[in-house]
Every structure is written in C-alpha cells, then in structure tokens.
Amino acid sequence: MDGEHDVDGAADRVAPALAEPGPYLWRTLRAQASGATATAGKEALLYTDSVLTSAQDRLDIGAATVQVAVGSLTDPAVPAARVVLRWWEYDESDAPLRPDYPTRVVNAQDYWLGMHVDQEFAAVLSLLLGVRMRSGGTIRRYRPDDLAGRTDLVEHVVPTLPPRAWSGRPIVRVPVGGQERVPLDDVVPRVANLRLVSALHAVTMVRAASVFSDALWVCDHEPELAWLHCVTALELAADRYDRDQVNAVELLRKETGKKNFEKVSAEGPEALARAAEQYRRRTRAEKKLYALLEAFPPAAPAVRPASPTWAGLNWDDQADLRRRVETIYAHRSARLHGGVQFPAPLLIPPLVPGAEHAGGVDDVEPVWHGGGLGWRNADLPLTLDAFVHLTRSCLLAWWESLTTATMTSAKHEPSKAGDWQR
Known part of the structure; x- marks a missing residue:
C-alpha cells in the first residue's frame, strides 16, 4: 500500500504522481503543445492498399511529421508502405508516456487501448481518409542530439491483407465512397485537433477509429465481422455522446x-x-445509437450508383435510414446473442457495383436467394458498402462537433489535475 513501510524497514514508498490518462497519440500531441522536453524519437511505416498523394514533402503536426513514401501497389495482398510517420517522445516528468508508468484510475478499462502512437495514428488516418491502413511498427529510433539515429527493425512486421471471400468485385469500395486517389494535405493536420478534447473523448475517438479500421481491413474477407465492427464503432460514439x-x-x-x-x-x-x-x-443501447444518428445524420456518398433507381438510397430521409439501421441492429443482436448469421445476400458483392441496398420493388415475395433460402428486401436494408459509408460519415460528423466546440470555446487550457477522474 502507498505510504506503508516495507518489511525491510525501508522508507515510505512515494505514491505515483497522477497523470492524465488517454491515448498515447493524444498525450504526445498535448506534451508537444505544452512545451515539454523531447527525449527520444521514433519512425514507423504505415501500410495501405490505397493511392495516397500530397503536394508537400512533409506534413508537420507538431509532435509528429507525416511523409508520403514511395511504394508499389502491384500485389493487392501486400499493402505498400505509403506513409512514413516520425514522432517525438517526451520527458515523462512533463508527459508520462511509457506503458509501465503507474497511472491510477478508477476504471482502467475506460482508458485502455492496447496500441502505441503509430498504431493509433494509423487507425485515426484510416477513419479520416476512408482507407485501409496499419502500422508495421518502428523502423528507426533517434534522439534530439542524434537525428540520424539507428535502424531498428526488430519489431517491424509488414501487415498482409487476408484473401477476398469472393474472387470478383469487392464487397466494399475502398477508399470509402469510391475516391481513387486520396490526398493527405487537408486531413493529416486534423489529427492535431485530437489534443483539444478531453482524455475520455480522445479514448473513445481513437477506439472507434480502431474498430472502424478493423472493419475496413476484413470487409472483403470476413464481411460479417465488418458488419459487427461498424455497429460497435457507432455504439462507442453513441455512448460517449449520450454521456455528454x-x-x-x-x-x-x-x-x-x-x-x-x-x-x-x-x-x-x-x-x-x-x-x-x-x-x-x-x-x-438502441436509443443511444438512434440519438447519435439523429444528431449527426450521414451524408450521401460522393459517388452514387447511376442506375437502376432502386440501387440508391434517399440519404435525406432520416426516418427511412433509421428503419434500415434498426434492421441491421436486429441482425447484429441475433448474431451476438443467438448465433444467427447475417442474411447471405449481405455478405456478397452487390449485383450492381456501388449499390446501396439490394433493390427490387416487391417485398412480399422473396427477391434474393442465398444459402438455399429466399430473402425479402426488408431483410436487406443496406449493402455493407453503404453501411460502412454511413458509419464513417456519422463518426466524422461527431468528431468534428467535438473539436469545433473545443476550438470555439473561450478556454483551451488543459484540464487541472484530477479533473479527468470526474
């Protein structure tokens, strides 16, 4: 116990200083903004199967810099190293960052993410850009007095994509929305805004981004798991919004x-x-989810199916979208609590590329067949492609509301010691 003597009669142990918990990325950004002393630096490679572009040689967000790397995209099973991430670590007396630093919290699960700075950054970029992205880990370490540093590939692992469940068209368009080339210039600086929100908000934001990133990574290999991940990502934001x-x-x-x-x-x-x-x-749980969707309604995708007319949704009809999400939530609950798999037509590529739901005009008779059964349109409210877009659109709108509210408030100073435990 803190303050008690050892059996050896040693002096009282010093209780660990209270440190604001939160994602490593959040703490790193806040440490840099507060003028903390940088003690060491790391470099990691982030991998993606999308084409990223930037008009600048290097994007600087304070505690980290981002650079588009040269990589081959010829093998779809092996994402290329397209982003070089460099970041500083800070004196732990100013901003404790070490995983073993004793931080006392009421409930550790509220803050635990299980990721390092590069992994959190990759998850956040995956959500912001709508692309698959994962960190392979550290490749170099350096110090303020030795910027060249040394190569360190001991923990570096090149991530590989699992094979597609279907050899033909993909189930989900990635990048999300159909964009072929994804610019980094306007998106990467938004990562720095993460430092402006509270610790618990930052945890939820990074956690939701991580779950969404996992959904993109497996959507063409385990589409049912991608459905579950997307619902979970929405629920994370919904619970935090409800608490607010x-x-x-x-x-x-x-x-x-x-x-x-x-x-x-x-x-x-x-x-x-x-x-x-x-x-x-x-x-x-459901009420929270629908409140989030009502507060941050998803916008229509930038690229819509040209025809037939039934392939597109009316994204302005919020009541209709809610009914569709209710059906997906029912499928999700049946899967988790009853072991009932998602309807087969929701786990394959749509017949019409970019279709937002299965289509057809008659819900009385079965219009889809899969797994030896007939399925009504009412059971197939959205394609996975459309639901991934809906999830990302809602999460980004919620994220924007948090950072905008903080940036426009009168005070931007970090919370006082102990405020984060309230």
Whole structure:
C-alpha cells in the first residue's frame, strides 16, 4: 500500500504522481503543445492498399511529421508502405508516456487501448481518409542530439491483407465512397485537433477509429465481422455522446423508481454517481445509437450508383435510414446473442457495383436467394458498402462537433489535475 513501510524497514514508498490518462497519440500531441522536453524519437511505416498523394514533402503536426513514401501497389495482398510517420517522445516528468508508468484510475478499462502512437495514428488516418491502413511498427529510433539515429527493425512486421471471400468485385469500395486517389494535405493536420478534447473523448475517438479500421481491413474477407465492427464503432460514439447529453443521476431517478433511487442515494453521493453511470451505460443501447444518428445524420456518398433507381438510397430521409439501421441492429443482436448469421445476400458483392441496398420493388415475395433460402428486401436494408459509408460519415460528423466546440470555446487550457477522474 502507498505510504506503508516495507518489511525491510525501508522508507515510505512515494505514491505515483497522477497523470492524465488517454491515448498515447493524444498525450504526445498535448506534451508537444505544452512545451515539454523531447527525449527520444521514433519512425514507423504505415501500410495501405490505397493511392495516397500530397503536394508537400512533409506534413508537420507538431509532435509528429507525416511523409508520403514511395511504394508499389502491384500485389493487392501486400499493402505498400505509403506513409512514413516520425514522432517525438517526451520527458515523462512533463508527459508520462511509457506503458509501465503507474497511472491510477478508477476504471482502467475506460482508458485502455492496447496500441502505441503509430498504431493509433494509423487507425485515426484510416477513419479520416476512408482507407485501409496499419502500422508495421518502428523502423528507426533517434534522439534530439542524434537525428540520424539507428535502424531498428526488430519489431517491424509488414501487415498482409487476408484473401477476398469472393474472387470478383469487392464487397466494399475502398477508399470509402469510391475516391481513387486520396490526398493527405487537408486531413493529416486534423489529427492535431485530437489534443483539444478531453482524455475520455480522445479514448473513445481513437477506439472507434480502431474498430472502424478493423472493419475496413476484413470487409472483403470476413464481411460479417465488418458488419459487427461498424455497429460497435457507432455504439462507442453513441455512448460517449449520450454521456455528454444525459444527466445520469436524473435518468436513474426517472427510470428505476423512487424506492430504488432512495436506497442507492442513502449510500452517499459518490456511490450514487457510480450507480447512475453504470445504469446509463448498460441500458438504452438502441436509443443511444438512434440519438447519435439523429444528431449527426450521414451524408450521401460522393459517388452514387447511376442506375437502376432502386440501387440508391434517399440519404435525406432520416426516418427511412433509421428503419434500415434498426434492421441491421436486429441482425447484429441475433448474431451476438443467438448465433444467427447475417442474411447471405449481405455478405456478397452487390449485383450492381456501388449499390446501396439490394433493390427490387416487391417485398412480399422473396427477391434474393442465398444459402438455399429466399430473402425479402426488408431483410436487406443496406449493402455493407453503404453501411460502412454511413458509419464513417456519422463518426466524422461527431468528431468534428467535438473539436469545433473545443476550438470555439473561450478556454483551451488543459484540464487541472484530477479533473479527468470526474
């Protein structure tokens, strides 16, 4: 225990200093912005199967620099090293970054991501750009007094894409939306805005980006897993948005009844707050999701199917989109809780390239056949391609709202010690 003597009679142990938890990328950006002392640097390669472009030799976002590398895209099973990422690590007395640094939190799961700076950066870029991207790991280490540094490939692993489930057309258009060449110039600087949000918001943003990135990586190999990942990414943002909008104590008072509320209240304000937050987290999952979609409605893709007319959705009809998402959520719940696989037609490429749902005009009779069964259009509300776009569009709108609100507020100073535990 902190403050107690060892059996040897050694001096009291010094309790570890409280450090703001959060993603390594978030902490690195905040450390640089606060003027912390850089002690070491690393370089990593990020891999993608998309064509990235930049009008600049190097994009500088403070604690990190990004450069488009020369790589071959001739083998679709082996993504090319298209991005060189360099970043600084900072004096841990200013910004503790080491994985073993003792950070005390009430619930470690709220903050745990299991990724390093380069992996978090790759996940964030994957969401912002709508491309597959993964880090292969560190390739070089350097110091402020030795910028040349030394090569270090011990932990570097070139990521490989799993084979497609279908040898023909892809199930999802990547980059998302059909863009062939993806520019970095306007997107990469937005990563620096991550430092402006709170620790818990940053964790949710990076975690949602990571899950979405996983969906893109496996969408043509395990499309059902991609469906599950996309719903999870939306739920992560939905729960954080709900926490920002809802008074958990008032919710507990309203929905659990007077007797139960008084029983919990008798245990004290801290116990009440914990119980209220647990209740808020564990209930109303679908309601949270639909509230997020209502607050941040997805925009139509930049590239739409030209014909036939049934291949496209009306992205301005929010009620219709909600009904479609409700069906997908029902499929997801049946998969997780009942072992019922997604309908077969949702796991194959659409007949019409870029189609946003299965199509047809008659939902009375089966219009699709798969796995020896007939499926109605009502069971097939969106293609995976459209749902990936919907997920990314909603997440980016939510992300933009957080950074914009912070940038336009009167105060941009980091939170005081201990504020992050509230």
